[in-house]
Amino acid sequence: xSGCKEEDSRxxxxxxxxxVVPNFPKPxxxxxxxxxxxxxxxxxxxxxxxxxxxxxxxxxxxxxGIEARGFIFxxxxxxxxxxxxxxxxxxxxxxxxxxxxxxxxxxGTDCLEMHIGAVExxxxxxxVDDLIATGGTLCAAMNLLERVGAEVVECACIIEIPELKGRxxxxxxxxxxxxxxx
Amino acid sequence: MASQDGEDQRLQKIAxxxxVIPNFPKPxxxxxxxxxxxxxxxxxxxxxxxxxxxxxxxxxxxxxGIEARGFIFxxxxxxxxxxxxxxxxxxxxxxxxxxxxxxxxxxGTDKMEMHVxxxxxxxxxxxIDDLIATGGTLCAAIRLLERVGVEVVECACVIELPELKGRxxxxxxxxxxxxxx
Numbered sequence: 364x365s366g367c368k369e370e371d372s373r374x375x376x377x378x379x380x381x382x383v384v385p386n387f388p389k390p391x392x393x394x395x396x397x398x399x400x401x402x403x404x405x406x407x408x409x410x411x412x413x414x415x416x417x418x419x420x421x422x423x424x425x426x427x428g429i430e431a432r433g434f435i436f437x438x439x440x441x442x443x444x445x446x447x448x449x450x451x452x453x454x455x456x457x458x459x460x461x462x463x464x465x466x467x468x469x470x471g472t473d474c475l476e477m478h479i480g481a482v483e484x485x486x487x488x489x490x491v492d493d494l495i496a497t498g499g500t501l502c503a504a505m506n507l508l509e510r511v512g513a514e515v516v517e518c519a520c521i522i523e524i525p526e527l528k529g530r531x532x533x534x535x536x537x538x539x540x541x542x543x544x545x
Numbered sequence: 546m547a548s549q550d551g552e553d554q555r556l557q558k559i560a561x562x563x564x565v566i567p568n569f570p571k572p573x574x575x576x577x578x579x580x581x582x583x584x585x586x587x588x589x590x591x592x593x594x595x596x597x598x599x600x601x602x603x604x605x606x607x608x609x610g611i612e613a614r615g616f617i618f619x620x621x622x623x624x625x626x627x628x629x630x631x632x633x634x635x636x637x638x639x640x641x642x643x644x645x646x647x648x649x650x651x652x653g654t655d656k657m658e659m660h661v662x663x664x665x666x667x668x669x670x671x672x673i674d675d676l677i678a679t680g681g682t683l684c685a686a687i688r689l690l691e692r693v694g695v696e697v698v699e700c701a702c703v704i705e706l707p708e709l710k711g712r713x714x715x716x717x718x719x720x721x722x723x724x725x726x
Contacts, residue, residue, distance in 0.1 A: 384640040394640045398660055401620070401630040408624055431638070434616040435630070438583070442590055442621055448583040450617070458569040458576045478580055 373409040377521065378542050380406040395522050395544055397432065397493050410436065413541060414519055415443040418489060423516055425488035427451050429475070429504055432493035436521070440491060449481045449488075451504050462510060466503035475503040477511075484512025494522040495538065498529030505536060555591040560724045562588040563704065577704050577726045579614060579675045592618065595723055596701055597625040600671055605698055607670035609633050611657070611686055614675035618703065622673065631663045633672075633686050644692065648685035657685040666694025676704040677720065680711030687718055 380400040387394040400406050418440065427449045428437025434450060441448040454463065454474045461476040482488065490504045495518070505515045515536050523529065523540040530538050562582040569576040583589050600622065609631045610619025616632060623630040636645070636656045643658040664670065672686045677700070687697050697718055705711065705722040712720050 382641065387640040388637075396640050398632060398639065398641075398663065401623075401632070402663060404623070404627050404629055407620075407630065411624065431613045431616055431632075431634075434613055435620050435632070438589075438617050439621050439624055441583075441586070442593065445586050447586055448589065448617070450580060450583070450613075452613075455570075456613075457580065458566040458578050459564070459580070481580065481584060 373413060374541060376403070376406040376409050377413075381522070381542070383544075393544075395494055395524075397435075397521060400521075401435065410521060410541065411439045411443065414440050414491075414539075417539065418517075418519075419444045421516060422487050423489050424486045425449055425482050425508070425513060427477070427482075427488055427490045427504060427508060429490070429492040429500055430456070433491050436493060437491040440489070440519075446489075447481075449477065451475050451477050451490075451507060462507060464503040464506045464510070466499045468499070475500065475507060477507045479511075482508060482511050482513045486513045487516050488513045489516055490518045492518075492520050494524070495520045495529040495540065496524050496527045498527075498532030501529065501538075502532050502534065505534065552595065555595060556723055558585075558588045559592055559595075559703070563724070563726075565726075575726070577676055577706075579617075579703060582703070583617065592703060592723065593621045593625065596622050596673075596721075599721065600699075600701075601626045603698060604669055605671050606668045607631055607664050607690075607695065609659070609664075609670055609672045609686055609690060611672070611674040611682055612638070615673045618675060619673040622671070628671070629663075631659060631670075633689065634658050644689060646685045646689045646692075648681045650681070657682065657689060659689045664690065664693055664695050668695050669698050670695045671698055672700045674700075674702050676706065676726070677702045677711040677722065678706050678709045680709075680714030683711065684714055687715070 380403045382396040382399040384394040426441035430452045460479045517537045564578040564581040566576040608623035612634045642661040699719045701721045704726045
C-alpha cells in the first residue's frame with residue numbers, strides 16, 4: 364500500500380468507516396460490514412477513486428461485479444473508466460442464456476453465472492467484489508471470463524483477509540486490495 | 546417524462562439497449578433485461594445522468610437501492626449527488642440490527658430489511674430499482690423509510706410496466722421512470 368500522505372488519509376477514511384459485526388453469519392466469524400462505508404459519501408467516493416485511478420489507463424473494457432456487493436462498487440468504477448459492467452450472479456437470476464461455473468464452499472458447492480455474449484474474446488477485464496476471503500468466488504468469476512476468452516487483468520477488492528490465503532487461489536493473477544483485516 | 550431533444554435521444558438509446566426475454570422467470574412474462582444496457586457504457590452513463598440531473602438540487606441525502614438491481618443504479622446516483630447509499634435487502638443478508646417489512650407476492654409473502662441507524666428522521670430519500678411492476682417491493686421500501694421518519698421524495702426506476710398499475714399502488718408518492726415496458 365502507498366506511503367503518500369494523501370492516499371493514506373483516503374485509506375484511513377475507508378478503514379474507519381467499515382464496521383465489524385461479530386458472529387455473523389455464524390459464531391466465530393468477524394463480518395466486515397461495508398454498508399457503513401456507503402453511509403459516508405466521502406469515504407465511498409474515496410474508495411471508488413482509488414480503484415479508478417489505478418485502472419483508468421489500463422485498457423480495461425469489462426468490469427465484472429460479483430453479486431451482490433460487487434454490484435455496489437463495480438458500476439461506479441465501470442462508468443468512470445468507460446467500461447461495460449457485467450453482473451456475475453447466483454443461479455437462475457440472469458434471464459438470458461448463461462454459462463455457469465461451480466465452486467466449492469465450506470460445505471457443498473455453489474454456482475456463479477454470466478450471460479453469454481456479455482464479454483468478447485480478447486477483452487481485458489477487472490473482477491470486483493467487496494472482500495476476498497478464501498478466493499473461491501473470485502476464482503469462479505475469473506474462470507467464467509477466461510472461458511469466453513477474456514483476459515483477467517486483476518481482481519480488486521476493498522478488504523482482504525490474509526489468513527484465508529485467497530490471494531494464492533487466483534491462479535497467479537494479481538490481486539489489488541485497499542485494506543487487510545486480521 | 547422528458548421532452549427535450551437531447552433527452553429524447555438519450556431515452557431512445559436507453560430503451561433500445563434493454564433486451565426483452567420472453568417467458569422468464571415463467572411462461573407469459575416478458576422480462577425486461579437491463580444487463581444489455583450495462584454493456585453499453587454510453588447508454589449506462591446516460592441513464593445515470595438523467596437521474597442525477599433530476600435529483601442533484603433536491604437536497605436528497607439518502608439513496609435507497611433495492612437488492613439486487615437497485616444496487617447497480619443507486620450507488621452511481623448517490624455518488625454524483627453526494628448522498629449516502631442504503632441497501633434494502635432480502636432477509637438475513639444484512640449483518641447488523643435491522644428493521645423488516647413484509648410484503649405480498651403473487652403467492653405468499655417476502656421480507657425487505659434495512660439496517661437500524663442507516664438513516665435518520667428528517668432525511669430526504671430517493672428509492673431506486675431497475676423496474677416497477679406491481680409496486681409491492683417499492684411500497685415495502687417506502688414503508689421501511691417512513692417508519693423511521695424519513696421523507697421519501699420520489700421513487701425512481703429505469704422501466705415501468707404500466708398495465709400492472711404499480712404507480713397507483715404508490716399512492717401520493719411520486720414515481721419517475723425513464724421508459725415504459
